[in-house]
Amino acid sequence: MALNNRQWVIAARPTNRMLLDGDFTWTQAEARAPGDGEVLLRTLYLSFDPSQKGQMENVGGYAAPLHVGDVMRSGGLAEVVESNDPSLKPGDKVSGSVGWQEYPTMRARDVQKLADDELLVENLGALGGTGMTAYFGLSKLGKPFPGDTVVITGAAGATGSVAGQIARIAGCRVIGIAGGPEKCAWLTEELGFDAAVDYKSENVGKAVRALAPKGIDVLWDNVGGEQLNDLLAQISLYARVVICGGISRYAAEEMPAGPQNYFNLVFKRATMHGLLVLDYLAEFPMARARIAEWIREGRISTRADIQEGLENAPKTLIRLFTGANIGKQLLKV
Numbered sequence: 094m095a096l097n098n099r100q101w102v103i104a105a106r107p108t109n110r111m112l113l114d115g116d117f118t119w120t121q122a123e124a125r126a127p128g129d130g131e132v133l134l135r136t137l138y139l140s141f142d143p144s145q146k147g148q149m150e151n152v153g154g155y156a157a158p159l160h161v162g163d164v165m166r167s168g169g170l171a172e173v174v175e176s177n178d179p180s181l182k183p184g185d186k187v188s189g190s191v192g193w194q195e196y197p198t199m200r201a202r203d204v205q206k207l208a209d210d211e212l213l214v215e216n217l218g219a220l221g222g223t224g225m226t227a228y229f230g231l232s233k234l235g236k237p238f239p240g241d242t243v244v245i246t247g248a249a250g251a252t253g254s255v256a257g258q259i260a261r262i263a264g265c266r267v268i269g270i271a272g273g274p275e276k277c278a279w280l281t282e283e284l285g286f287d288a289a290v291d292y293k294s295e296n297v298g299k300a301v302r303a304l305a306p307k308g309i310d311v312l313w314d315n316v317g318g319e320q321l322n323d324l325l326a327q328i329s330l331y332a333r334v335v336i337c338g339g340i341s342r343y344a345a346e347e348m349p350a351g352p353q354n355y356f357n358l359v360f361k362r363a364t365m366h367g368l369l370v371l372d373y374l375a376e377f378p379m380a381r382a383r384i385a386e387w388i389r390e391g392r393i394s395t396r397a398d399i400q401e402g403l404e405n406a407p408k409t410l411i412r413l414f415t416g417a418n419i420g421k422q423l424l425k426v
């Protein structure tokens with residue numbers, strides 16, 4: 094019997110504006126029977142990432158183009174329902190680019206088989222794209238030394254929270270910038286950040302100057318705009334600035350002028366480096382094993398914000414841009 098595959102397709106491009114519910118159409122199709130080398134999957138969890146908005150706009154060029162009418166692209170976790178490939182059998186758990194749909198049919202070689210253990214859902218967070226971003230952005234570009242002061246914007250999100258904890262493991266002093274007292278308390282009380290600044294109620298420049306009078310050695314930026322500019326004024330000699338994201342720009346009508354304080358890179362002989370996690374794909378297995386060990390040892394804590402129901406996927410993506418999520422944003426299908 095053919096399965097009813099409920100899904101969300103793209104209805105509009107959200108360029109130079111905030112995402113809207115109406116950018117997606119709720120529809121259904123018959124699930125496609127798997128061909129040779131393919132598997133029919135049932136989606137269990139979806140991962141939500143700010144870059145999905147950029148992919149709908151086709152900015153960046155590092156992801157294949159998306160078009161109006163396409164099923165919305167998304168990473169997720171799924172269970173094999175039917176398999177036409179010897180590497181997978183019904184019941185196996187996999188991760189892959191399943192999209193916003195209940196029953197995707199995919200090539201077996203495009204999904205990754207996962208251990209069905211207590212860390213299964215972490216494969217979309219600390220053991221998935223955001224954890225890999227934190228690990229490689231910090232180790233390859235941030236290059237933290239014990240005793241360094243590390244400042245992280247967007248610190249209470251999926252990437253920032255893991256990056257901060259890895260910097261702590263590396264022996265650094267870590268200051269997180271996040272929106273609201275609940276997020277700041279989570280950073281200092283549960284994740285071991287040395288300090289947190291609530292950018293919604295405090296002046297970031299002033300607060301960080303008081304917390305790090307000798308300057309910032311590693312600046313990890315997820316936000317861009319005013320926060321990046323204020324913090325560039327406070328980098329120390331030979332600082333490493335890692336540009337991971339710029340979420341304050343993603344829904345802006347017009348791009349802001351470049352950061353006025355960029356010239357401090359010259360005075361401080363500092364580097365500012367753009368990060369793209371896909372550059373390190375070949376090394377993901379090593380980083381996954383390492384982060385899994387840190388989670389098991391209790392040295393890295395994670396938190397997922399789990400919404401429910403595929404029908405709520407558009408609203409769940411919007412949560413990232415309103416700051417409603419703490420930790421990794423997921424949806425249980």
Ligand SMILES: NC(=O)c1ccc[n+]([C@@H]2O[C@H](COP(=O)([O-])OP(=O)(O)OC[C@H]3O[C@@H](n4cnc5c(N)ncnc54)[C@H](OP(=O)(O)O)[C@@H]3O)[C@@H](O)[C@H]2O)c1
Binds near residue numbers: 143247336413420
């Ligand atoms: N370069 C790469 O390879 C790579 C890979 C993964 C992710 N990223 C980037 O890393 C960043 C974090 O991604 P994530 O998946 O971990 O998301 P996330 O941090 O879990 O969620 C996004 C967070 O951004 C903050 N935010 C939203 N709008 C903002 C604004 N206008 N100004 C300041 N903060 C705002 C919100 O936190 P507050 O409540 O604290 O504002 C929100 O919770 C994004 O910029 C993303 O594009 C880059």
